Amino acid sequence: MAMRVWASSTANALRISCAPKSSLYPSFSLSKCFSTVLDGLKYSTSHEWVKHEGSVATVGITAHAQEHLGEVVFVELPENGASVSKGRSFGAVESVKATSDVNSPISGEVVEINSALTEKPGTINSSPYEEGWMIKVKPSNPAELDSLLGPKEYTKFCVEEDAAH
Amino acid sequence: MSQGRNIGPPLMNLLNLRGLPILQQLHLEEQLLRTSSENWCILNDGTNAPTVVMGIAGKPSELLELEVVMEDQIPVVRRFTGGGTVIVDSGTIFATFICNKDDVHGVQPYPRPIMHWTSLLYMQVFQGTADFHLRENDYVFGNHKFGGNAQSITKNRWVHHTSFLWDYEVKNMAYLKLPTRAPEYRSARGHTDFICRMKDYLPKSEFFEKTIASVGSHFSLRPIKLEAVEASMTAFTHSTKLLSKQELAEALGSHPDYKADRVQL
Numbered sequence: 318m319a320m321r322v323w324a325s326s327t328a329n330a331l332r333i334s335c336a337p338k339s340s341l342y343p344s345f346s347l348s349k350c351f352s353t354v355l356d357g358l359k360y361s362t363s364h365e366w367v368k369h370e371g372s373v374a375t376v377g378i379t380a381h382a383q384e385h386l387g388e389v390v391f392v393e394l395p396e397n398g399a400s401v402s403k404g405r406s407f408g409a410v411e412s413v414k415a416t417s418d419v420n421s422p423i424s425g426e427v428v429e430i431n432s433a434l435t436e437k438p439g440t441i442n443s444s445p446y447e448e449g450w451m452i453k454v455k456p457s458n459p460a461e462l463d464s465l466l467g468p469k470e471y472t473k474f475c476v477e478e479d480a481a482h
Numbered sequence: 483m484s485q486g487r488n489i490g491p492p493l494m495n496l497l498n499l500r501g502l503p504i505l506q507q508l509h510l511e512e513q514l515l516r517t518s519s520e521n522w523c524i525l526n527d528g529t530n531a532p533t534v535v536m537g538i539a540g541k542p543s544e545l546l547e548l549e550v551v552m553e554d555q556i557p558v559v560r561r562f563t564g565g566g567t568v569i570v571d572s573g574t575i576f577a578t579f580i581c582n583k584d585d586v587h588g589v590q591p592y593p594r595p596i597m598h599w600t601s602l603l604y605m606q607v608f609q610g611t612a613d614f615h616l617r618e619n620d621y622v623f624g625n626h627k628f629g630g631n632a633q634s635i636t637k638n639r640w641v642h643h644t645s646f647l648w649d650y651e652v653k654n655m656a657y658l659k660l661p662t663r664a665p666e667y668r669s670a671r672g673h674t675d676f677i678c679r680m681k682d683y684l685p686k687s688e689f690f691e692k693t694i695a696s697v698g699s700h701f702s703l704r705p706i707k708l709e710a711v712e713a714s715m716t717a718f719t720h721s722t723k724l725l726s727k728q729e730l731a732e733a734l735g736s737h738p739d740y741k742a743d744r745v746q747l
Contacts, residue, residue, distance in 0.1 A: 363637050385592040390663075391539035391564070406636065409538070413593035414565035414619050415633035416538050482590045 353380040355446055359462050360471035361404075361422040366446065369462055374423055377450045378410070378441060381475045387412040389441045392434040394451060399427045401454055403461050408451065410441065419451060423461045429453040492585035494521040494701035496694065497708060504529040504570055505559050507578075508722040510708075512562045513715060514580050515634060515641045521585055523697050524643075525690060526576040532654055534558045535645075537565040537632060542725065542733040544662065549734065551657050558725040563643065564593075565619075565632030569657050573649030575680070577693060580641045585701075591635050600631070600642050606696040612683045618665035621646070625667055626678035646689075648680045 358366045364382035368375045383389065391411035401407045401421035409416045430452050434440060441449040456462075466474060499507070507526055514522050533556065534546060540560055542548055545567045551558065556569075570576075579600065583591040589599045601616035608614035612623045621629030621644065629646045655673040668676050680689065697703065 385590065385594075387593060393538070404637075411537070411539055411564040413597070413633075414537070414563075414631055415593035415596070415635055416562065416564045417593070417635040418637060420637055478590070482588050482595070 353446070354468045354472045354475075356468050358446070359422065359465035359467065360474075361420065361465055362474060363404075363420045364475075365420060365422050367422040367462065367465065369456070369459065372455060373428065374425070374454045374456050374462075375450050376407075376421060376423075376452050376454060377445055378419055379471075380445045383442045383445050383449075386410065386415075386417060389438045392438045392441065392451070394430045394432075394434065395427050397427055397430060401425060401427060401452070403458075410438070421452075421454070422465055423454060423456050424458055425454040425456040427452050428455050491700060491702050492521060492582075494523050494581075494697065494703055495706045495711075496697075496703045497522065497524045497706055497711065498690075499524065499526040499708060501528050501530050501572070502526050502708070503531070504533050504535060504576070505557070505722070505724055507576060508535075508559065508561050509720050510711070511578055511580060511641055511643065512634075512720050512722050513718045514711075515562075515636065515639055517716075517718060518580070519582065521582060521701060522578070522580040523694075523701075523703070524576070524578040524580070525693065526578075527686070527690075528572040528648075529570050529574060529576070530572070532556055532569060532571040532651075534567065534569050534657055536560045536567045538562060538721075539564070540567055542730060543736055545659055546733075547657055547659060548730060552727070552730055552734065554657075556657055558730060560723055560725060561632070562720070562722045563632035563634040563641065566630065566661055566663075567658055568630055568645050569650075569654045570645055571651065571654060573647070573651070575646040575648045575686075575689070576643065577646065578641060578643035579697075580639065582639050584638070591638075591640055593633055593635070596633055596635070596640055596642055597631060600644075603696045603700070604629075604693075606699070607689065607692040608684070617667055620665060622667075623678055623683060627668075627676055628678050628680045628683075646680050647677055648686065648689075650677070650679065 358368050360366050360379065364379045366377055366379050389410045389412045393409040395407050401424060403422065403424045404420055406418040407421045408419045410419060431450050511524065534551065536545060538560065542558060586599060589595045597616060597619060604621065605614060615622050619631055620627045629644045631642065631644050633640060633642045652674055658673065
């Protein structure tokens with residue numbers, strides 16, 4: 318399926334203040350109000366993406382998530398064969414002295430993990446949708462994908478979430 | 483005509499402790515983060531024995547002077563939160579916040595917003611006392627670190643905990659290597675040039691009183707006893723763990739500079 322890039326709503330972004338709330342925040346340029354959201358993927362409200370192709374679903378965290386997390390310096394992944402459940406943590410990333418859970422958008426069995434992230438955890442920042450994938454899952458209930466957000470809904474969700482804080 | 487509603491601040495349990503072993507404290511925090519739906523403030527005045535505490539990604543061979551750690555039988559803990567390595571003892575003051583994200587309004591559950599929010603809490607504590615800042619994720623007076631922070635964030639909750647250097651023994655710094663990844667403001671300073679003692683800035687009682695007051699301006703505090711908390715807990719598998727002698731020995735053996743005849747295990 319061809320990928321099309323959706324940018325966060327320009328109109329909404331322009332109405333959102335990107336100025337830091339205090340001098341303790343680094344200053345953000347307007348371009349950082351746009352998070353890349355790809356067509357062809359489904360998204361969770363906890364900012365993970367899933368790409369379902371045949372019998373395998375690939376999972377990672379979104380560009381929005383990695384921007385907010387900061388530089389990822391450590392990734393914790395499950396083992397091959399582990400079970401994952403929709404909405405529950407399967408691993409974690411470390412950034413800015415914090416471990417952050419990564420939650421699975423779907424249930425199933427882990428059939429492959431991205432071992433390259435052990436040596437290069439920053440790949441999650443530089444390529445969240447491509448080289449930064451985290452696990453591949455054999456879904457136990459593909460219908461779970463229907464309840465996830467599409468690109469437009471996820472973009473709207475991100476804009477509204479940022480505007481609320 | 484609508485009925486009046488109590489929309490007061492959210493509730494936060496306050497645990498005031500003294501000398502609790504750090505492994506027990508970290509186990510408590512991890513379990514409360516994962517299994518409780520309430521907010522918690524945990525204050526622990528010192529821990530019972532010198533202990534090395536690494537972050538989740540900590541590698542003993544890179545972070546510790548393992549030979550002397552093993553000779554002196556210093557316990558080594560790998561905690562569930564991120565961040566760096568500290569040596570804690572009776573001179574360390576611990577302060578922890580475990581919060582539902584929805585009870586901390588306007589703070590997104592990401593590292594920097596949480597760190598910013600907690601720094602504002604402590605700004606109230608140290609106002610008028612010292613040149614307090616959050617600097618590259620450390621608490622400093624001027625450019626001297628006196629508090630290290632770490633966090634763990636789940637879908638709906640987060641923990642932010644700090645180890646404050648109320649006092650420390652210089653000799654204990656010998657257990658820690660200079661970290662390869664360090665904040666820029668450290669400017670390659672050694673341990674004793676980089677850190678300072680909080681006791682040189684304000685009385686301990688003032689720190690605790692003002693911290694509780696600052697937290698109390700955001701939450702409705704409910705003091706609770708540790709015994710009551712532990713009595714309500716069920717079995718839980720912690721990721722925070724005490725490293726075994728075997729694990730430390732293997733880490734030492736894996737270091738390129740290790741010579742097998744130097745240390746008796």
